[in-house]
Amino acid sequence: MKRSAKFRTSEQGTVIFAVLMVCTAMLISAATMAMVVVILLHVESNRGQHLKVYNAARGIAISDIRQLRAGQSPEIQPVNIGDILVISTCTNTNPLQFRVTASTSDATDTISFCYDKISKKIVSWLENSPSA
Amino acid sequence: MTLFLAVILCSLTIRLMVTVLHAESGLETQNEQTAMLQNIERVLGEDCHTAIAVEIAGNELVLRLPSGEVYHYAVNDRSQFVRYGESGGVTVLANAVQSVSASTVQGVVDMTVQMDTGHISNFTFSTLAGCIR
Numbered sequence: 645m646k647r648s649a650k651f652r653t654s655e656q657g658t659v660i661f662a663v664l665m666v667c668t669a670m671l672i673s674a675a676t677m678a679m680v681v682v683i684l685l686h687v688e689s690n691r692g693q694h695l696k697v698y699n700a701a702r703g704i705a706i707s708d709i710r711q712l713r714a715g716q717s718p719e720i721q722p723v724n725i726g727d728i729l730v731i732s733t734c735t736n737t738n739p740l741q742f743r744v745t746a747s748t749s750d751a752t753d754t755i756s757f758c759y760d761k762i763s764k765k766i767v768s769w770l771e772n773s774p775s776a
Numbered sequence: 777m778t779l780f781l782a783v784i785l786c787s788l789t790i791r792l793m794v795t796v797l798h799a800e801s802g803l804e805t806q807n808e809q810t811a812m813l814q815n816i817e818r819v820l821g822e823d824c825h826t827a828i829a830v831e832i833a834g835n836e837l838v839l840r841l842p843s844g845e846v847y848h849y850a851v852n853d854r855s856q857f858v859r860y861g862e863s864g865g866v867t868v869l870a871n872a873v874q875s876v877s878a879s880t881v882q883g884v885v886d887m888t889v890q891m892d893t894g895h896i897s898n899f900t901f902s903t904l905a906g907c908i909r
Contacts, residue, residue, distance in 0.1 A: 658778045662785070702825070706907045713908065757842075766842045769826045769904060 693751040698771070700728045701746035701755045708732065708742060709766065712759055739767050805893070812870035813897050816889060819859060819869055823847055824885050824901035837878045837885070839903070851876050857889065882906055 708718040723730040728748050735741040739758040746753050757769040824830070829840035837849040846862040849869075857870040872892040879886050883906015887899045 659781065662778075662781045666785075706904075709908050766828060766904070766908075769828075769842045771822065771825060 690750060693748055694753065697728055697746040697748055697751045697753040700725050700730055701744045701753045702771075704730045704732060704746070705742065705744045705755045705757060708744070709757075709759065712740070712761075713764060738762065743773075809891060809893060809895060812891075813889070816857065816869045816897075817899055819867070820849065820885075820887065820899060821901050823859075824903045827903040828905050830880050830883060830885060830903050830905055832878060832880060837880075837887070842904075849876075849878075855892070883909060 704723060711718040718732070718734070720732050720734050722732075728746050730744065730746045732745075733743045739760040741756070741758050743754060743756045753771070754773050755769075755771050756773045758767045759765070760767050823839050823841065826841050827839040828842050831838050835850055839847045839849070841847070847859055848862070849857070849859050851873055852858050855871070855873050856868045857873045857876060858866055858868050860866040870889070870891075874890045874892050876890070877888050880903075883903045885899075885901045885903060889897045889899070891897075
């Protein structure tokens, strides 16, 4: 036959096999890279969420302290900042014990601090403390 | 044809292995450095965010926390960046540090760390003292 004179049948099989192997290897490496990117995106989004709730809690806590220093009593009301919910609690003792919890659906951060009304000083400040 | 493909595949594989082996050692040092810089960022960040007083005394950055604890940040004679508390306890934050410079303006700490590799990192943190002044 003319065809078998040009290509040996055994060679045809090897070539397609080699090409398929290379394609499979490339597919596997591409899939792995895509998977890694998805995982990293998830990690970064979690990090961003935590940064958001931390700064929200810190901002509310600092504005509470500013109000205390100005002689006013801070408002203890739940505050919504975008999708973040900030809840503050405060005791009536001296020193005042504050607990500010900011949370989204994925992350929560609690800042608890004590403020001495007589010396007008912060006596303790704890970030990432366990929420009540 | 088979031989041609086999030779190309083999040479590509060998080349890839050589590159990976070569890059691995460099990557390891880089990972170590990143870990140390993240360590500085985490510890210094937490201390700064809680500090009610901050000053630069001599070659040290001094942070006073509400709990009464005072922490000093300095580079020691073995080019380690260390943090030590006045009531004791020394933490090595990073090795192979060439120089650290810090400045505070209105309670904001600005720190530049240069590693022996020449890598320069910059950290900026707002302290509690700066926020409630």
